[in-house]
Amino acid sequence: MENGLISVDRWTAGSQVYFLTHLHSDHTQGLTSGWARGPLFCSRLTAKLFPTRFPDFDLTLLRVLDIGVWNSVPLVSPSSGSRTVARVMAIDAHHCPGAVMFLFRGDFGCLLYTGDFRWETTGERAKMARAMLVNALNGRTVDNLHLDNTYCNPSYDFPPREVAAQEIVNLIASHPKHDVVIGIDSLGKEDLLLHIALSLGIKIWVWPERLQTMHILGFHDTFTTKTSLTRVRAVPRYSFSIETLEALNATRPTIGIMPSGLPWVVRPVKGDANLSGSHLTARYKKRQLSGSSTGVEKLHQYMYSVLYSDHSCFSEIQEFMELVQPTIVKGIVCSSACYVEPLYFFGRLCGVFSVDSHVQTKRRSERAADVEINKSAAESGVEAVRKKMRSRAYYAAGGVKVSRTSVLRRLSRGAKIMDNDSAD
DNA sequence: GCGATCAGCT
DNA sequence: CACAGCTGATCGC
Numbered sequence: 001m002e003n004g005l006i007s008v009d010r011w012t013a014g015s016q017v018y019f020l021t022h023l024h025s026d027h028t029q030g031l032t033s034g035w036a037r038g039p040l041f042c043s044r045l046t047a048k049l050f051p052t053r054f055p056d057f058d059l060t061l062l063r064v065l066d067i068g069v070w071n072s073v074p075l076v077s078p079s080s081g082s083r084t085v086a087r088v089m090a091i092d093a094h095h096c097p098g099a100v101m102f103l104f105r106g107d108f109g110c111l112l113y114t115g116d117f118r119w120e121t122t123g124e125r126a127k128m129a130r131a132m133l134v135n136a137l138n139g140r141t142v143d144n145l146h147l148d149n150t151y152c153n154p155s156y157d158f159p160p161r162e163v164a165a166q167e168i169v170n171l172i173a174s175h176p177k178h179d180v181v182i183g184i185d186s187l188g189k190e191d192l193l194l195h196i197a198l199s200l201g202i203k204i205w206v207w208p209e210r211l212q213t214m215h216i217l218g219f220h221d222t223f224t225t226k227t228s229l230t231r232v233r234a235v236p237r238y239s240f241s242i243e244t245l246e247a248l249n250a251t252r253p254t255i256g257i258m259p260s261g262l263p264w265v266v267r268p269v270k271g272d273a274n275l276s277g278s279h280l281t282a283r284y285k286k287r288q289l290s291g292s293s294t295g296v297e298k299l300h301q302y303m304y305s306v307l308y309s310d311h312s313c314f315s316e317i318q319e320f321m322e323l324v325q326p327t328i329v330k331g332i333v334c335s336s337a338c339y340v341e342p343l344y345f346f347g348r349l350c351g352v353f354s355v356d357s358h359v360q361t362k363r364r365s366e367r368a369a370d371v372e373i374n375k376s377a378a379e380s381g382v383e384a385v386r387k388k389m390r391s392r393a394y395y396a397a398g399g400v401k402v403s404r405t406s407v408l409r410r411l412s413r414g415a416k417i418m419d420n421d422s423a424d
Numbered sequence: 425g426c427g428a429t430c431a432g433c434t
Numbered sequence: 435c436a437c438a439g440c441t442g443a444t445c446g447c
Contacts (some may be wrong), residue, residue: 023438106432116437150437185438238434238440261437280434310435333437425442431443 005075006086008102008113008146009332013037016075018090021098021115023049023187033057041065041073041122043090047096049187053207067100070134089136089399092129093117095310096188103136109143112324114332114339116148118309119316133323141325149331150311157314158261158307165195167296168257168306172200172232173273179254181245183237186210189259190217193234195223221282234379241280242266245302255302261309265298280354284417286374 007015011030020042021027033056037362041063042050050057065071065088075087086106093099095116104111120126129273158164170178182193186209193204203224206214214223224230266280280299295307312320321329329346346385 015432022439026437034427188438236440239436242433263437309437426446426447429443429445431441432438433440434438 005078005339006073006104007113011035011037016223016420017041019102019113020251021113022046022096023092024096024116024185025053027115028053028422030266036061039063041071041088041102043067043098043100045217046100049098052213052216060165061294063128065100068090068136069299070136076321077262081136086214089132091132091136094129095123099192103133110137110140111144111146112142112326114148115151116311118161119312119320121316121319122160123162128365130323136320137324141327143327144279145324145326145329146322147317147326147329148311148333149317150333151309151313152203152331154314156261158309161191161308161310164259164295164306164308165192166199167294168192168197168259168283169196169259171255171304171306175255177253178231179239179248179265180223180232181254182232182234182257182259183240183247184210184234184259187213189234189308190214190219194222196232200232202232203230205230207236210234242300242303245300248317249302255304258299258303258305258380259308259315260305261307261311263297263305266303291416316384319395 004014005016006019007017008019009021009027011018011028014150015038017038018040020031020040024316025045031054033054035054036058038061040061042065044064045061045063047064050059050062067090070087070089070102073088075084075086076082077084084107086108088105089103090100091103093101093115095118099115101114102114102331104113118126120131182196184193193206196202197204203222205225205227206223208225210225211225214220219376225234237258242256245254245256249271280303297305299305
């Protein structure tokens with residue numbers, strides 16, 4: 001199969017143009033400061049943040065795409081030499097600063113690559129992104145969808161980030177004498193920290209590199225690297241464990257907060273005979289939907305987990321699927337905890353079932369794609385899917401290639417298996 | 425010695 | 435089992 005002319009979040013040779021959805025490292029694997037394979041399209045904010053990740057990168061290779069505007073990308077077919085033009089629009093993915101999805105139109109039809117995204121139904125930004133996508137689609141549907149399927153399972157249900165953020169504010173306010181540490185990554189969760197700072201009228205400590213990032217993002221007063229100025233500190237998540245929290249409590253009363261779409265549990269450290277040590281492990285746990293239930297869970301004497309996610313929950317993915325009505329869909333996350341081929345749940349919304357995927361066989365580094373824009377290849381891809389769809393075994397499996405054990409595992413976790421499992 | 429890749433861990 | 439990301443070992447240059 002001919003290499004795609006366009007790569008999204010993929011940095012191997014063979015494409016004429018490259019697109020980056022956002023700067024999280026699992027989307028930049030293979031991208032280095034010395035990279036020079038061709039023009040790299042990204043959002044304005046991602047371009048601004050670029051030097052923080054790739055200090056010596058040749059910035060003249062960057063092509064900024066403004067949000068919500070169609071751009072033309074001229075391409076030359078490597079086989080025939082004929083010229084063609086693809087059009088592309090960047091749309092706010094509401095995932096982390098600079099994150100966008102890319103909507104492509106061309107000979108190959110209409111292709112949407114979501115990157116990582118959060119499709120909330122409330123809030124101004126979410127409504128704007130929705131309106132922008134609806135406007136760009138202009139009544140048409142998406143032929144080919146590459147979907148952030150991180151939480152593509154009905155088991156995953158969490159509130160909008162505004163709600164989760166307020167719960168975190170309440171939690172901090174109910175511990176007025178405590179220091180607070182919050183685990184974050186190198187990009188993302190800024191809105192949460194701003195909400196905390198604004199609501200409580202305080203500054204928030206961050207580590208020096210993170211302060212630089214905050215300044216690039218335009219937050220000049222809220223964050224500080226002076227510990228004496230605040231009791232709330234945002235720390236790198238990897239440096240943050242029950243043990244560090246216990247050590248901190250030897251000096252000052254301190255609580256820890258883990259914002260995440262995955263609930264956490266506390267586990268003893270392997271090989272620790274004394275069982276004194278412990279660490280955090282993400283694990284799916286069925287939550288009670290009682291009225292008193294919130295996204296806040298006390299994991300430990302000092303540690304709280306809060307369901308705050310920069311990825312869409314299941315119902316949001318469902319909303320999104322109903323809007324774009326893709327003909328073909330492929331998950332970009334191939335090894336999440338509960339990987340399910342997206343059409344396992346959404347098959348009835350789509351014209352064709354999913355192209356074959358690598359269920360639970362690929363690592364997360366595979367979250368990227370050559371976008372196949374060769375027309376005949378795209379058509380033969382559709383034909384291949386249709387052919388596969390005609391096979392009895394495929395229908396019998398409900399359109400999903402998963403092992404029996406994996407189905408049982410999902411059942412044992414309480415996931416709802418929809419009743420079109422064997423029918424239709 | 426340096427970058428790329430991977431194992432291991434959180 | 436891990437949202438995303440760190441550290442350290444190893445390998446080829």
